[in-house]
Amino acid sequence: MILQSLKIALESLWANKMRSFLSMLGIIIGVGAVIAIVSVGTGSTQQVTSNIANLGSNMITIYPKTPKGQGGQVKSVSSQDKFSLELSDYMEKFCPSVKKVIPVKQISGSLISDDINVNATVLGTNIDYTEVNNYEVDMGNFISDNDDEERRQVIVLGSQLAEDLFENDNPIGERIKVNYEGQVYMFEVIGVMKEKGSTIGGNLDDQAYIPLSVAMDKLTNSDYVTSYIAQAASTEKASTAVSELENFMVKFLDDEDQEQFRIISQDEILDTVSSVTGTMSMMLGGIAAISLLVGGIGIMNIMLVSVTERTREIGVRKALGARNTHILFQFLMESLNLTSFGGILGIGFGWAVAYFLSRYGDWPMIIAPLSIGLAFGFALFIGIFFGLYPAMKAAKMNPVDALRYE
Amino acid sequence: MTKVIKIEQLEKTYYLGKVKVEALRGVSFEINTGDFVSIMGPSGSGKSTLMHIIGCLDYPTGGKFFLSGQDVSKLNDNQLALFRNQKIGFVFQQFNLLPKATILRNVELPLTYNNSNSRNKRQLAAQALEEVGLGDRLKHRPNEISGGQKQRVAIARALVNHPSIILADEPTGNLDSKTGRDIMEIIKKLHDSGNTIILVTHEPEIAQYSQRVIHLKDGLIDKDEVIA
Numbered sequence: 001m002i003l004q005s006l007k008i009a010l011e012s013l014w015a016n017k018m019r020s021f022l023s024m025l026g027i028i029i030g031v032g033a034v035i036a037i038v039s040v041g042t043g044s045t046q047q048v049t050s051n052i053a054n055l056g057s058n059m060i061t062i063y064p065k066t067p068k069g070q071g072g073q074v075k076s077v078s079s080q081d082k083f084s085l086e087l088s089d090y091m092e093k094f095c096p097s098v099k100k101v102i103p104v105k106q107i108s109g110s111l112i113s114d115d116i117n118v119n120a121t122v123l124g125t126n127i128d129y130t131e132v133n134n135y136e137v138d139m140g141n142f143i144s145d146n147d148d149e150e151r152r153q154v155i156v157l158g159s160q161l162a163e164d165l166f167e168n169d170n171p172i173g174e175r176i177k178v179n180y181e182g183q184v185y186m187f188e189v190i191g192v193m194k195e196k197g198s199t200i201g202g203n204l205d206d207q208a209y210i211p212l213s214v215a216m217d218k219l220t221n222s223d224y225v226t227s228y229i230a231q232a233a234s235t236e237k238a239s240t241a242v243s244e245l246e247n248f249m250v251k252f253l254d255d256e257d258q259e260q261f262r263i264i265s266q267d268e269i270l271d272t273v274s275s276v277t278g279t280m281s282m283m284l285g286g287i288a289a290i291s292l293l294v295g296g297i298g299i300m301n302i303m304l305v306s307v308t309e310r311t312r313e314i315g316v317r318k319a320l321g322a323r324n325t326h327i328l329f330q331f332l333m334e335s336l337n338l339t340s341f342g343g344i345l346g347i348g349f350g351w352a353v354a355y356f357l358s359r360y361g362d363w364p365m366i367i368a369p370l371s372i373g374l375a376f377g378f379a380l381f382i383g384i385f386f387g388l389y390p391a392m393k394a395a396k397m398n399p400v401d402a403l404r405y406e
Numbered sequence: 407m408t409k410v411i412k413i414e415q416l417e418k419t420y421y422l423g424k425v426k427v428e429a430l431r432g433v434s435f436e437i438n439t440g441d442f443v444s445i446m447g448p449s450g451s452g453k454s455t456l457m458h459i460i461g462c463l464d465y466p467t468g469g470k471f472f473l474s475g476q477d478v479s480k481l482n483d484n485q486l487a488l489f490r491n492q493k494i495g496f497v498f499q500q501f502n503l504l505p506k507a508t509i510l511r512n513v514e515l516p517l518t519y520n521n522s523n524s525r526n527k528r529q530l531a532a533q534a535l536e537e538v539g540l541g542d543r544l545k546h547r548p549n550e551i552s553g554g555q556k557q558r559v560a561i562a563r564a565l566v567n568h569p570s571i572i573l574a575d576e577p578t579g580n581l582d583s584k585t586g587r588d589i590m591e592i593i594k595k596l597h598d599s600g601n602t603i604i605l606v607t608h609e610p611e612i613a614q615y616s617q618r619v620i621h622l623k624d625g626l627i628d629k630d631e632v633i634a
Contacts (some may be wrong), residue, residue: 011511015506313504317515318463318490319502320519321488324487
């Protein structure tokens with residue numbers, strides 16, 4: 001009987017092609033949206049995740065927090081003047097899971113080569129910076145320990161910065177001026193870094209690197225660094241390293257509430273990203289679900305119209321011996337067919353959208369079978385749920401009244 | 407002679423809003439297998455109600471109705487549907503064909519509801535259409551044929567299940583008089599080949615084709631006359 005109802009239902013849907021298609025549209029868009037959104041969500045998350053991993057292995061950053069207070073009074077003491085150079089050695093000593101700690105002094109100034117002037121972030125750091133950041137030299141060398149000890153005014157450029165300042169010329173050995181707070185310093189370019197691309201922590205290609213000692217003693221004349229970059233001994237030890245560093249800082253700064261410093265680890269960034277993308281997916285998924293629901297209501301609407309319009313047909317079918325269940329199944333099959341065809345078209349549609357978006361956004365195209373199953377199953381459920389009422393209405397019709405209907 | 411229909415003190419009362427309508431007020435008659443009986447009466451006489459009850463589309467509110475010896479008032483909805491499918495062949499004034507389905511499909515419809523296998527179904531439907539002279543129009547749709555041809559399709563559909571009675575409700579009502587006569591000739595031929603036919607009409611000329619006319623008036627039998 002179900003097979004037979006299916007055949008009858010297909011015939012009547014085919015007879016009203018345009019209307020069937022239009023009423024399917026809601027389901028097509030809904031299912032398509034679910035599949036496209038889930039695909040874009042997983043694809044872009046994977047891209048961002050791999051970018052973050054690219055940022056540096058097991059990287060942990062320690063910043064001083066900007067002091068805050070209430071009613072114009074700054075309550076807590078700024079810890080900035082406790083972020084000394086030597087602290088990094090203590091961190092390495094007291095945190096066994098930490099392999100290396102690099103102090104970083106960040107300043108911003110303008111770089112001038114002949115008549116080209118570029119504003120850039122300049123980092124005072126040492127040779128270990130490249131290792132921790134997974135960062136390689138393209139031409140020349142990075143800052144050596146010797147440069148640091150001798151306080152040589154040498155500079156290494158990020159790839160974009162090198163291009164901006166020297167276009168296609170070889171910058172190695174060239175001299176550039178660094179303008180920092182009105183003072184001009186001459187630097188010799190000793191290296192250009194490989195392209196790293198933009199990462200969650202900013203674009204490394206737009207930065208320049210100078211010896212830490214030069215940044216601290218010559219440019220800023222300060223005893224304190226901007227931040228520390230620590231590297232965990234291994235990926236497995238990353239979270240232990242974070243808690244060791246936390247303990248160390250709490251004790252060192254006597255700051256139980258962790259108000260004076262902030263530790264950001266790669267794991268934490270990953271968590272933030274995945275929670276952001278998770279929220280986004282939830283939100284978009286919710287929109288898709290609502291569109292499926294609206295599509296379902298559209299189906300119910302069209303089925304109710306169809307039942308009323310075909311009252312006479314129902315009467316004739318009953319007169320010829322159709323039972324109530326025959327009529328019920330016929331109309332239920334019709335709405336189920338609408339939603340399942342809509343679902344199939346929607347899968348194709350979502351696939352196409354996901355494909356084009358992944359090409360456009362340059363992330364891997366991932367279609368999870370689960371999302372297809374889920375969207376299609378939901379479409380079928382909607383077909384049954386919203387088809388049931390019109391089908392029951394049709395089945396319950398009195399044959400005499402139905403036959404008389406004009 | 408076996409009695410295909412036996413009706414005893416049949417009553418049907420229904421309500422139109424708050425108005426009580428007594429459509430049938432105690433009607434009794436019998437019809438033998440192979441008879442050709444007309445039911446006549448002005449509108450409001452109760453003939454449509456009587457036809458609905460005989461067609462197992464409606465329940466009586468009083469009295470008894472036996473179809474092929476079975477008390478129809480004791481049947482449930484599904485059994486009634488089965489009876490309509492197996493025992494009754496309807497021919498309506500408005501033809502009542504499914505407009506989007508082919509003629510063949512229309513005639514197959516009653517077979518669809520009794521689980522015949524599909525090859526058999528097609529064959530039986532084609533055969534029934536052959537009998538009414540439409541064997542060459544199987545793939546046409548109802549809007550592609552004339553009114554007389556539509557009514558012949560409806561007759562083929564009524565015949566296809568070999569019912570106990572053929573119930574024709576004003577079968578010539580929507581046709582011109584010549585086409586109407588053609589249809590009546592076909593119905594007469596069906597009777598000649600042994601079918602039981604009940605014809606509901608208000609036209610005396612059409613009733614002339616039958617052997618017996620039951621006149622209804624105000625829900626009661628006014629006259630039960632045998633012709634020829």
